[in-house]
Amino acid sequence: MTATDDYAKHAVEETLQTLHTSAERGLSDEEVRARLEEYGYNEIEEKEEPLWHRIFRRFWGPIPWMIEVAAILSAVVHKWEDFTIIVIMLLVNAGLDFLQEHRALNALKALKQRMAREVIVLRNGEYRKIPARELVPGDIVKLKIGDIVPADVQLLDGDYLSIDQSMLTGESLPVSRRKDEVAYANTVVKQGEMRAVVVNTGPRTRFQSVVSLVAKATLEERSHFQQMVINIGNFLIVVTIALVVLIVMVALFRHEDFLEIARFAMVLTVAAIPVALPAVLSVTMAVGAMNLARRQAIVSKLTAIEELAGVDIFCSDKTGTLTKNEMQVAEPVTLDGHSEEELFLTAVLASREENHDPIEIPLFHYLEEHYPDVDWQAWRQIEFVPFDPVRKRTEATVEKDGKRLRVIKGAAQVLLEMADLPDNEAVAITKTVEVLAEKGYRTLAVARQVEGEPLDIIGLIPLIDPPREDSAQVIKEMAEYGVRVKMVTGDNIAIAREIGRMLGLPPHAMRAEQLTGKGGSEIIALAEALTTAFYHRLRRELKDEDVPIKEARRFAGEVMEELNRLFDTTLLEREFVHTHESALIELIEATDIFAEVVPEDKYALVESLQRADHIVGMTGDGVNDAPALKKADCGFAVSNATDAARAAADIILTAPGLSVINHAIEQARITFGRMKSYAIFRIAETIRVLLFMTLSILVFNFYPITAVMIVILALLNDLPILAIAYDNTRVHKEPVRWNMRELIVVASVLGLMGVISSFLLFFIMQERGIAEEVIQTVLFLKLIVAGHSTLYITRSEGWFWERPWPSPILFWATFGTEILGTLIAVFGWFVTPISWEYALGVWVYALIWFLFNDTVKMATYRLLRRGGLYA
Numbered sequence: 095m096t097a098t099d100d101y102a103k104h105a106v107e108e109t110l111q112t113l114h115t116s117a118e119r120g121l122s123d124e125e126v127r128a129r130l131e132e133y134g135y136n137e138i139e140e141k142e143e144p145l146w147h148r149i150f151r152r153f154w155g156p157i158p159w160m161i162e163v164a165a166i167l168s169a170v171v172h173k174w175e176d177f178t179i180i181v182i183m184l185l186v187n188a189g190l191d192f193l194q195e196h197r198a199l200n201a202l203k204a205l206k207q208r209m210a211r212e213v214i215v216l217r218n219g220e221y222r223k224i225p226a227r228e229l230v231p232g233d234i235v236k237l238k239i240g241d242i243v244p245a246d247v248q249l250l251d252g253d254y255l256s257i258d259q260s261m262l263t264g265e266s267l268p269v270s271r272r273k274d275e276v277a278y279a280n281t282v283v284k285q286g287e288m289r290a291v292v293v294n295t296g297p298r299t300r301f302q303s304v305v306s307l308v309a310k311a312t313l314e315e316r317s318h319f320q321q322m323v324i325n326i327g328n329f330l331i332v333v334t335i336a337l338v339v340l341i342v343m344v345a346l347f348r349h350e351d352f353l354e355i356a357r358f359a360m361v362l363t364v365a366a367i368p369v370a371l372p373a374v375l376s377v378t379m380a381v382g383a384m385n386l387a388r389r390q391a392i393v394s395k396l397t398a399i400e401e402l403a404g405v406d407i408f409c410s411d412k413t414g415t416l417t418k419n420e421m422q423v424a425e426p427v428t429l430d431g432h433s434e435e436e437l438f439l440t441a442v443l444a445s446r447e448e449n450h451d452p453i454e455i456p457l458f459h460y461l462e463e464h465y466p467d468v469d470w471q472a473w474r475q476i477e478f479v480p481f482d483p484v485r486k487r488t489e490a491t492v493e494k495d496g497k498r499l500r501v502i503k504g505a506a507q508v509l510l511e512m513a514d515l516p517d518n519e520a521v522a523i524t525k526t527v528e529v530l531a532e533k534g535y536r537t538l539a540v541a542r543q544v545e546g547e548p549l550d551i552i553g554l555i556p557l558i559d560p561p562r563e564d565s566a567q568v569i570k571e572m573a574e575y576g577v578r579v580k581m582v583t584g585d586n587i588a589i590a591r592e593i594g595r596m597l598g599l600p601p602h603a604m605r606a607e608q609l610t611g612k613g614g615s616e617i618i619a620l621a622e623a624l625t626t627a628f629y630h631r632l633r634r635e636l637k638d639e640d641v642p643i644k645e646a647r648r649f650a651g652e653v654m655e656e657l658n659r660l661f662d663t664t665l666l667e668r669e670f671v672h673t674h675e676s677a678l679i680e681l682i683e684a685t686d687i688f689a690e691v692v693p694e695d696k697y698a699l700v701e702s703l704q705r706a707d708h709i710v711g712m713t714g715d716g717v718n719d720a721p722a723l724k725k726a727d728c729g730f731a732v733s734n735a736t737d738a739a740r741a742a743a744d745i746i747l748t749a750p751g752l753s754v755i756n757h758a759i760e761q762a763r764i765t766f767g768r769m770k771s772y773a774i775f776r777i778a779e780t781i782r783v784l785l786f787m788t789l790s791i792l793v794f795n796f797y798p799i800t801a802v803m804i805v806i807l808a809l810l811n812d813l814p815i816l817a818i819a820y821d822n823t824r825v826h827k828e829p830v831r832w833n834m835r836e837l838i839v840v841a842s843v844l845g846l847m848g849v850i851s852s853f854l855l856f857f858i859m860q861e862r863g864i865a866e867e868v869i870q871t872v873l874f875l876k877l878i879v880a881g882h883s884t885l886y887i888t889r890s891e892g893w894f895w896e897r898p899w900p901s902p903i904l905f906w907a908t909f910g911t912e913i914l915g916t917l918i919a920v921f922g923w924f925v926t927p928i929s930w931e932y933a934l935g936v937w938v939y940a941l942i943w944f945l946f947n948d949t950v951k952m953a954t955y956r957l958l959r960r961g962g963l964y965a
Contacts, residue, residue, distance in 0.1 A: 098246040098300050101293045102276045106248050109291055115232035117250055117291075120216030129230035136229040136245050136295035153188060167357035168801075175924050179805045186809055211740075213244045214448070216289075221448050229292050238287040238449065239482060240715075242741065243277045245292045246299045252288030253479055257281050287449075287480040326773050326837075330780050337788045338363050344792055358801045362787060381819050382765045389757045390749040398744030400769070402728045402762035405577060406829040407703055408711040408755070409688075409696070412583035412590070414452070415713050415732050415752060416569075416597060417559040421456045424535055427526060428553035429519075435465045437553040441540045442470050443492045444501040446478060452734075453481075453538070456557065499542050506539040506554065513541060513549040523554070530556045531588035534596070559593075566598045568752045575759055576828035577711075579752075582688045582696060590689035603687035606695040625653050679706045696722035709829065711755070713747075714739050730755065766830050767823035767889075772815060774841045774888040779811070779881055781845025786852045796866070798856065802924050803874040807881075810911040814882050817907035821889060822898035836958055843954050844884060844947060851943045852876065867926035871919050872936060875928070878915035880940040882908040887948050891955060894948050 101109050115121055121129070153162070162184065168177040211226040216234040226244035229235070237243060237255060249255065249271055256268040259281045268284045271277050277290065279299040294300075338359050345355045379400075383393040393399060413419055428437050438461045445454040461468060476498075477491040487504025502509060506527045510520050527537045535556035543549045569579045581599060583590050591603050682702050691699075696712065700722055703710045712726035715735040720742035723729030731743035733750045740746050747754055783804075790798045799807070855876055859869045885908055886894045900908075916933050919925060 096293070098276055098278065098294050098298075101248045102274070104274075106250050106274050106291060109248050109293065110250075113232040113291065113293070115234065115291060117234060117289075119219040120234040121230070121232050122218055125232070126217065126228075126230055129232065130228070133230055133298075134296055135227045137227045149188075149192060153184070158184065158188070163356075163360050167353055167360065171351075171353050171357065173357070173802075175802060179802050179809075179924055182809070186812065211242060211244060213241075229295055231292050231295060233292040234289060235292060236287070236289055236448070237277070237283050238480060239283055239285055240735075240739065241283045243279055243281050243283065245279050245296075246276065246294040247290035248276050248293050249273050250289040250291050252286070253477060254286045255283055255288050256285035258284050285480075285482045287446075287478065326777065330777065334363055334780065334784060337784050341788055341791050348795070358797070362784070362801075362804055379765070382761050385761050386745070386754075386758055389754050389761075390747065391754045391758050392746040392748060393744070394740075394746055395744040398728045399758075399762050399765050401709065401744075402711065402758055403766040404709040404829045404831045405711040405728055405759065405762075407578050407580060407708045408572060409580045409582050409699060409703075409713070409726075410752060411713045411715060411732060412581050412585065412593060413559055414715065414734050414750060416565045416581060417561050417593065419452050419559060419734065419750065421452055421536075421557040421559050423456050423460045424530075424556040424558055426553060426555050429523075429551060432552045434553075435468060437540055437555065438465065439468055439470055440501050440542050440552055441503050441538065441555060443473055443475070443499070444488050444490050444503040444540070446475075446480075449480075451481075452559075453557070457555070498545060500545075502541045502543070502549070503538050503555075506537055509539040509541050509549070509551055513551050515551065523551070526554060527586075528588060530554070531586040532592065534558055534589055534592035536585055536589055561593060561596045562751050564751060564753050566596070568756060569597055569599070571756050572752075572759070574827065575756070575825075577759065578686070580686050580688060580699075582691050582699065584691055585689060587689035590687050594687040599686045601687075602685050603689050604681070604685045605689055606691045625649070678702065682706075683708075694721075697725050700725045709831075713752075714743070760825050763826045763830055764823045767826070768818050768821055770837065771821070771823070771885070771889040772818050773837055774844070775815070775818075775885055777838065777841035778844040778848065778884060778888065781842060782848030782852070782881065782884075783807070783877060785845065786849045789849070789853075790856070796856075797870070798852070798873045799870050799877070800925070803870065806915075806918065806924065807874065807877055810878055810915055811881070813911055814885055814904065814908045817901075817904040818885070818889075820901050821904045822901045824890065824892075824898055839958060840951065840954055841888075843950060844887065847943070847947050847950055848880060848884070851880065851939075855939060865926075868928055868932070871925045871928045872932055874925060875915055875919040875933060875936045876940060879912050879937055880943060882912050883940060883944045884947070887944070887951055893952065894944075 096112075110117060114125075165177055165180040165184065168174075168180055212223045213226045213229065214221055214236040215224050215229065216236075217224075221236065229245050234250065235244065235247065237247070243257070251273060253272075255271045255277065257271055257277055258268045259278065271288075273288075276293070279294075341362070342355055342359050346352070379397070382399045386393055386399070410416055426434055426437055428434055438457060441457045442454075442461050445451065445457060447454070447458055461470065473492045473494045475490050475492055479485075479489050481488045481504070485504075486508045487502055489500065489502040489504075492499050492501055502512070506523060510523060515523075523539075527539075530537050535558050538555040538557060539551060540553060540555060541549050541551045572579050579599070581590065581594055581597070583593075585593075587603050587605055591601055594603065595601060679702050682699065683706060688695075688699060696714065696719060700710050700712055704725075704727070709727045711728045711730065712722055713730040713732050714720070714723045715732045719735075719739050723731065723739060723742040723744075728745065729743040731740040731746045733747050735743070735746070745758060787798060790796050852873060856869065856873060859872060864872075885904070886900060889900065889904075890896060916937075917923070919928050920930060920933050921927060
């Protein structure tokens with residue numbers, strides 16, 4: 095196979111012959127099938143961790159080592175029952191962890207398939223969209239702004255491409271590529287539009303060492319929320335080890351058997367440490383991601399689900415997100431000497447139908463509907479320069495019957511700058527555009543130019559993109575969830591204000607210049623405007639004649655150049671921003687509509703809001719939106735987003751509109767609730783068991799439960815904990831953040847209540863002269879029943895009976911393990927048996943304390959609210 099760079103040494107026509115393909119028809123379906131068999135799919139196989147390694151990894155690490163040492167020590171002292179139970183615990187923990195990781199990995203694979211990139215390809219003489227993985231050498235593809243180059247290609251025809259190769263070469267600046275030059279797989283098209291022929295695919299591409307540009311979800315990523323949960327785990331480990339070391343020291347001081355002490359210490363440590371933490375995290379996130387996938391939101395970074403729970407400001411694109419992205423033509427405006435037919439013919443000639451651009455589609459429809467006899471296809475496009483956010487126009491050179499024209503369509507202010515119009519005509523057109531904008535219309539100016547003649551503006555085409563029917567309701571629902579929506583658009587401020595009014599947003603709006611705090615620039619712009627006005631007025635007074643505004647502006651421009659040479663104006667801007675930064679942030683917080691925004695301004699908006707301690711969500715669709723999507727705490731690529739925007743986003747929407755984001759917020763807060771429930775339960779349970787064990791041994795020289803009981807207790811704890819991932823949880827009406835003080839206080843109070851109840855039961859039984867072995871079994875059963883019942887207290891901040899009620903899977907997991915624990919205690923499996931009367935007494939005792947603990951929890955929350963530690 096020829097290397098990609100070797101193709102650049104030859105003309106693309108030679109490459110077409112080498113690859114036996116046609117620039118006019120592309121490949122046939124039969125040729126594609128044959129080449130797929132020869133070259134394989136256009137993908138680089140990821141090296142997956144071998145199955146044996148994933149299994150072996152479960153038995154290697156600090157926690158498995160402790161379990162294994164406990165098993166070995168049990169064998170050494172011939173405690174074969176203990177040995178059997180400990181080995182079962184090791185296998186069950188490993189199995190559960192493996193199962194949950196396997197489920198999470200399968201979820202990621204399914205999500206990745208849903209994120210598959212598509213490419214426009216020429217086959218059998220027709221353009222079609224296919225998955226990028228189905229490309230073969232010889233395919234003719236179309237590349238445009240925002241696309242990720244799907245394979246190594248040689249450029250065939252078109253003007254140029256500006257390509258970001260930073261993922262491949264580390265170059266920070268884009269490079270220009272023209273006909274006959276090559277472009278590499280997974281680089282990003284920043285500007286331009288060209289056709290290209292695929293020369294290498296899959297593992298033969300220059301980019302073969304990198305799996306994919308698309309952001310991949312991995313369980314190793316850690317959000318702020320996850321990090322806090324892991325910190326809790328570390329805290330519990332430290333507390334556990336400290337108390338266990340204390341127990342060992344006291345036991346050694348009492349000259350107890352060293353092997354027994356070591357075995358007991360190992361088992362107690364394993365039981366107290368949150369062994370199920372990784373499994374709970376992975377399964378909870380995987381469940382959340384799959385629920386969102388069913389709502390047509392694909393999660394490319396699982397940790398974003400948790401970040402979204404705290405989002406309090408959501409910056410949304412207007413076009414295609416809040417609006418339908420279905421432009422409709424209003425009443426066209428033609429200038430003197432031109433017809434409506436000429437206006438739309440020129441607009442269509444400056445477009446490309448196969449691009450399916452939402453701005454251009456209504457132009458083709460209007461022409462076909464009102465002027466079906468116009469044969470626009472008789473014109474041949476010789477050159478086409480696509481739209482980009484900086485130039486704000488598209489233009490083409492077209493030819494018919496030897497007549498050649500340059501046709502342009504774009505923003506009115508841009509075309510007015512290019513055309514040499516008298517001041518009165520320019521002012522009239524500007525006024526017309528402003529009036530249309532106030533009605534919510536986006537106006538396209540259309541112009542043509544015959545070689546050697548000035549640019550001739552033909553007229554204006556007003557377009558309106560009406561709001562989606564559900565947008566106003568979605569914004570209202572977001573407000574009910576404590577999320578403030580800010581509309582961000584590149585449209586004129588008058589259009590933005592009108593669309594905002596339709597959506598129910600407050601009318602206050604900001605332009606991009608205000609957004610970035612360019613106060614210094616505004617002062618300079620004011621100076622330039624004053625210079626223009628003075629020059630214009632003075633020349634008129636002196637010459638007694640009208641002076642073109644353009645001449646006055648040229649003079650002002652020369653004055654400003656001189657000013658820049660004499661004075662460093664950047665100092666003025668920096669000083670302004672420094673002085674007024676806090677006021678600017680306050681202004682941004684108070685504003686809900688941002689207009690005339692270019693993609694770079696979105697980054698500044700997100701950054702400003704984050705400085706004010708907001709958690710920010712952001713939608714985007716273009717290649718230049720990628721930095722803002724990455725900067726945002728949770729970036730959304732909307733349904734029509736470019737590949738580059740999808741690669742940068744955390745969540746990819748496959749359906750238009752914002753309604754799915756409300757579901758995503760709900761899911762994120764549900765996930766938060768589940769994790770919070772787990773964290774409180776885990777801390778409370780560790781305090782309940784470990785502190786009770788430590789005080790019993792130190793004060794009473796009594797081991798309240800045996801080593802094998804500890805192992806069984808830890809084993810039975812795992813199932814209810816994993817069931818938390820499927821629990822029904824109340825959706826908070828306000829953004830939620832991790833409140834460590836609240837969590838530690840509530841968990842500690844519940845843990846201490848458990849210690850008190852255990853000691854009270856121990857005291858009652860000892861006073862009645864019950865045998866120590868029976869007391870141990872009764873306490874073992876009490877720890878299971880009361881401990882698992884605590885989940886019903888920690889899962890809610892209200893009373894335990896309030897809705898939403900526990901999910902069936904959580905109910906049966908807790909109730910089932912409590913029944914199993916009861917049977918173990920009564921029938922004496924690995925423990926001293928107790929009577930059914932004792933077992934029933936434990937259930938009643940645990941139920942009484944359950945009701946009391948729920949009351950204590952409510953009182954604790956009330957005190958925290960009063961002290962301002964809990965909102």
